[in-house]
Amino acid sequence: MTEEAHSSTHPPLPPTTEDNRYSWLRLLRSKRVGPVTFHRLLAEYGSAQNALDALPEVARSAGIKGYETCPAKAVDDEIKTAKAAKARLLCFSDTDYPELLRGLKDAPPLLWAIGDLSVLERPMISMVGARNASSLGLRMARSLARGLGDAGFTVVSGMARGIDSAAHQAALETGTIAVLAGGADVIYPADNARLAGQISESGLRLSERPMGLTPQARDFPKRNRIIAAMSRAVVVVEAAAKSGSLITARDALDYGREVLAVPGHPFDARSSGCNWLIRDGAILVRDAADVLEALPPPEQDRPPAADPQDLRQALAALPPPPPQRRSLADTHALHQQILGRLGPSPTSEAQLIRDLSLPPQQIAPALTDLELEGAIRRQPGGMLSKTFPGDED
DSSP states (O other): OOOOSOOTTOOOOOOOSHHHHHHHHHHHTSTTOOHHHHHHHHHHHSSHHHHHHHHHHHHHHTTOTTOOOOOHHHHHHHHHHHHHTTOEEEETTSTTSOTTGGGSTTOOSEEEEEEOGGGGGSOEEEEEOOTTOOHHHHHHHHHHHHHHHHTTOEEEEOOOTTHHHHHHHHTTTTOEEEEOSSOTTOOSSGGGHHHHHHHHHHSEEEESSOTTOOOOTTHHHHHHHHHHHSSSEEEEOSOOSSSHHHHHHHHHHHTTOEEEEOOOOTTOGGGHHHHHHHHTTOEEOSSHHHHHHHOOOHHHHOOOOOOHHHHHHHHHTSOOSSOOOOOHHHHHHHHHHHHHHOOSSOEEHHHHHHHHTOOHHHHHHHHHHHHHHTSEEEETTTEEEEOOTTOOO
């Protein structure tokens, strides 16, 4: 299991005013600022506004010319779109924020939510599977979702065709959450418009992406990590050998969640992924009772609630920004050391720190510089990889 929990070096405080929430959104939407970088900047500079003020200079120090933070107009437009869609902004430290998701190192600092927030109060189980699902697969998904809903669980999925849609539809009465790869107001696929409307009435549509954003292929793996992380278990109903459902299952294993799979006929390619999961140790599922029996007690997988007073004390103990400057030569040398250790295959940040034999507080600002420059990329689970010409931003 990888190390997902946020360290005490960046205890985020809830933005208590609209101005602060605005600054959080503007910081997160700034170029090269992903979730991990956001949390690091918030810890280094004490507030999102301080981080926004410092970013251009940080970028200049990293050799990036003309860096600008997210324009205020872009944030204004996103908020206007959110109000029209009746979306609510959930911040990382809000009480409504999904508790298990909070424990990830790359937890989304902000989520847009459309619908009934009360479904977040119940324990959750994720269900994923093939888009071109079989009739038996769809029947199984509906049966599992109804059974888990009746047992008090909120069913989480991605609102794709096939298994996802069947699970959402069956759990409408008991509570379901659709985690979207695009904006929370963007219906994808378009033929799920009716289902999306039903979910917003009795469940919840959730997304970390900007309002109005049409999803691209690269957005779906990022969405999958949220589906895997916010639930106590992931159930795979049908999945091909190479599919997004298996990415979700892999993320769930990385996060210490239970992974369960419904077996299928060996000749059906739609079941090959599930059969492989079972062969490699996933729990075989025949009905909802199998899922419930496999779940650990809630107290074993629930992270301790953050104490706001403890967070304030920890934040007060942080050294004042900005961090001590290094010479250009020293900074360049450290950047080259880091890039020399990284390649296209992901490496954990903890392993990189061990390999370099340098203090984490010395490496962290360099990683921020390289990420802003686009020289490295952060991936789920605290992993880093080097970018190459032709890679997508």
